[in-house]
Amino acid sequence: xxxIELSGVAKxxxxxxxxxxxxxxxxSGSTALVSANGAGxxxxxRILLGLEAPDRxxxxxxxxxxxxxxxxxxxxVGYMPEGACLPSDVSAAEFVGFMAxxxxxxxxxxxxxxxxxxxxxxxxxxxxxxxxGFSTGMKQRVKLAQALxxxxxxxxxxxxxxxxxxxxRSEMLDLILRVRRxxxxxxxxxxxxxxxxxxxxDRVIMxxxxxxxxxxxxxxxxxxxxxxxxxxxxDNSAAxxxxxxxxxxxxxxxxxxxxxxxxxxxxxERVRDLAAENGWPxxxxxxxxxxLEQTFLQLQRIASDPITALRPRLEEVxxx
Amino acid sequence: xxxxxxxxxxxxxxxxxxxARARRLQTLFVAGLRRALGLRRTWRxxxxxxxxxxxxxxxxxxxxxxxxxxxxxxxxxxxxxxxLEATTLLLLPLAAVTGAEIVCGERREKLLTLIFTRxxxxxxxxxxxxAVVLAILASVTLAPLALLxxxxxxxxxDPAVYLTEHLYExxxxxxxxxxxxxxxxxxxxxxxxxxDRRGLAVVATLGGILVASVVVNTVAxxxxxxxSLLAGRLIRLLDPAALPYGVVDWIFGQPVEAGAPxxxxxxxxxxxxxxxxxxxxxxxxxKAGA
Numbered sequence: 056x057x058x059i060e061l062s063g064v065a066k067x068x069x070x071x072x073x074x075x076x077x078x079x080x081x082x083s084g085s086t087a088l089v090s091a092n093g094a095g096x097x098x099x100x101r102i103l104l105g106l107e108a109p110d111r112x113x114x115x116x117x118x119x120x121x122x123x124x125x126x127x128x129x130x131x132v133g134y135m136p137e138g139a140c141l142p143s144d145v146s147a148a149e150f151v152g153f154m155a156x157x158x159x160x161x162x163x164x165x166x167x168x169x170x171x172x173x174x175x176x177x178x179x180x181x182x183x184x185x186x187x188g189f190s191t192g193m194k195q196r197v198k199l200a201q202a203l204x205x206x207x208x209x210x211x212x213x214x215x216x217x218x219x220x221x222x223x224r225s226e227m228l229d230l231i232l233r234v235r236r237x238x239x240x241x242x243x244x245x246x247x248x249x250x251x252x253x254x255x256x257d258r259v260i261m262x263x264x265x266x267x268x269x270x271x272x273x274x275x276x277x278x279x280x281x282x283x284x285x286x287x288x289x290d291n292s293a294a295x296x297x298x299x300x301x302x303x304x305x306x307x308x309x310x311x312x313x314x315x316x317x318x319x320x321x322x323x324e325r326v327r328d329l330a331a332e333n334g335w336p337x338x339x340x341x342x343x344x345x346x347l348e349q350t351f352l353q354l355q356r357i358a359s360d361p362i363t364a365l366r367p368r369l370e371e372v373x374x375x
Numbered sequence: 376x377x378x379x380x381x382x383x384x385x386x387x388x389x390x391x392x393x394x395a396r397a398r399r400l401q402t403l404f405v406a407g408l409r410r411a412l413g414l415r416r417t418w419r420x421x422x423x424x425x426x427x428x429x430x431x432x433x434x435x436x437x438x439x440x441x442x443x444x445x446x447x448x449x450x451x452x453x454x455x456x457x458x459l460e461a462t463t464l465l466l467l468p469l470a471a472v473t474g475a476e477i478v479c480g481e482r483r484e485k486l487l488t489l490i491f492t493r494x495x496x497x498x499x500x501x502x503x504x505x506a507v508v509l510a511i512l513a514s515v516t517l518a519p520l521a522l523l524x525x526x527x528x529x530x531x532x533d534p535a536v537y538l539t540e541h542l543y544e545x546x547x548x549x550x551x552x553x554x555x556x557x558x559x560x561x562x563x564x565x566x567x568x569x570x571d572r573r574g575l576a577v578v579a580t581l582g583g584i585l586v587a588s589v590v591v592n593t594v595a596x597x598x599x600x601x602x603s604l605l606a607g608r609l610i611r612l613l614d615p616a617a618l619p620y621g622v623v624d625w626i627f628g629q630p631v632e633a634g635a636p637x638x639x640x641x642x643x644x645x646x647x648x649x650x651x652x653x654x655x656x657x658x659x660x661x662k663a664g665a
Contacts, residue, residue, distance in 0.1 A: 159393040238386040
């Protein structure tokens with residue numbers, strides 16, 4: 056059984072459509088929910104918690120169908136919201152203990168779990184200090200701790216590295232990895248930072264304009280992109296660029312004097328031949344590692360431009 | 376050489392008991408009570424609530440001192456209805472402070488977005504907050520009156536006779552206290568739910584009730600001056616400060632003041648105030664959690 060199943064889930068706020076028929080499946084593991092800001096990630100998370108009712112469609116989380124199963128879902132799912140939501144004049148231990156008891160843990164067990172979880176997120180020493188004096192990174196850890204304290208089967212993390220510096224962000228990503236690998240808790244991370252996704256998630260669901268753009272294993276989606284190569288010549292002049300274009304290569308200038316070439320697996324051979332013919336001193340020609348960001352941007356471009364999106368299909372039809 | 380070993384403190388899954396709704400309600404109630412009374416917080420957070428609570432017991436303490444000193448009890452000075460009305464001066468600010476303390480901070484810090492990610496409904500949240508306010512307000516109404524009743528009994532020549540003859544006062548005390556605290560408690564919660572800042576909420580609750588009372592009484596006096604008794608009574612139904620005391624007088628069998636609404640009518644008006652206030656507070660909780 057899948058952890059989350061969504062079928063035709065749609066939600067609008069007045070005339071503004073947030074989600075437009077989401078069909079997605081989330082299996083056990085760590086999954087990312089990716090989109091540009093304001094594309095419906097938080098709305099979808101709130102629907103999964105039963106805090107928002109979808110206008111249409113069917114959703115089930117950890118075997119409980121919404122909306123009837125909302126309470127059961129909230130009892131076994133942890134949620135780390137985006138933005139400020141912590142009391143400033145209460146200690147981390149008191150607040151996380153409070154959230155543990157709201158999750159149904161008896162007071163003694165809540166105290167033990169609070170100590171355990173605050174230790175695991177790296178706040179053992181600071182647990183009795185008021186949260187108001189914490190740094191952004193520490194506050195994010197408190198938010199993660201309260202999401203974990205009732206030992207959920209699944210945690211929903213909404214922009215977990217939001218507002219954090221590079222070190223704090225790296226530590227938070229390590230923590231998320233541990234949540235999945237060591238704690239054995241399934242994770243759904245909502246983010247617009249695709250670098251974070253590549254680091255901590257096995258699978259990804261990409262949203263665009265309220266609909267699913269693509270979903271699957273991170274490694275598979277990265278391979279969707281056409282192979283690219285970075286070229287650096289002694290002189291990347293206009294004449295060189297024109298010659299490469301005449302050879303049918305797609306060219307993108309990187310800005311650091313290098314060119315990114317696309318045109319199939321045989322790009323290195325074609326560039327080698329061109330360089331030999333024209334006497335170009337070749338400095339560097341290496342395959343460019345595909346990133347999820349490139350895939351996402353490419354898919355987003357296709358989705359935003361219906362003509363481009365239809366072209367491969369038209370070519371396919373024409374070839375018949 | 377030491378034989379001790381360092382054990383890896385890895386994450387352990389929780390396999391203990393999980394409790395149901397009663398635990399969640401108790402948790403919300405206890406957390407609200409702690410906040411309202413300033414428990415586990417600095418001494419500054421304790422000053423206002425505890426001063427008001429202790430002041431509410433001052434008349435009872437005086438009475439007990441008089442009784443111990445053998446001074447004859449003047450029942451008109453310490454009548455239960457009179458005592459309840461006298462505590463209004465403390466009840467209203469205490470309701471305003473308590474409502475603001477348990478609502479505004481959570482509103483400002485958007486804590487409800489987290490609370491409702493647990494299996495807590497907005498009705499349960501409202502119920503727990505209401506229970507906090509009622510418990511604290513009961514401590515300045517019901518508790519002193521109960522003490523006064525016991526004091527009256529023990530200062531009477533025959534306590535057993537006093538208890539038998541005045542037993543009917545107990546349900547009156549309970550009912551009158553409940554009316555007053557339910558009214559001020561729900562109004563304070565509803566007003567507090569409109570503000571992020573505690574100070575503003577307190578000023579709005581106190582100012583709103585007092586200003587409305589002055590305006591309503593002025594208009595009612597004009598109506599009565601024109602011999603329109605019915606209009607005067609209807610207008611005074613809108614007096615948020617005096618309304619509960621019309622009901623209290625009625626419960627204790629006191630004569631209704633000229634131009635004031637009769638007891639049952641005042642009770643209906645008061646019930647409407649309470650229900651509207653609760654609805655406003657519930658709407659706030661539902662929206663804040665959604």
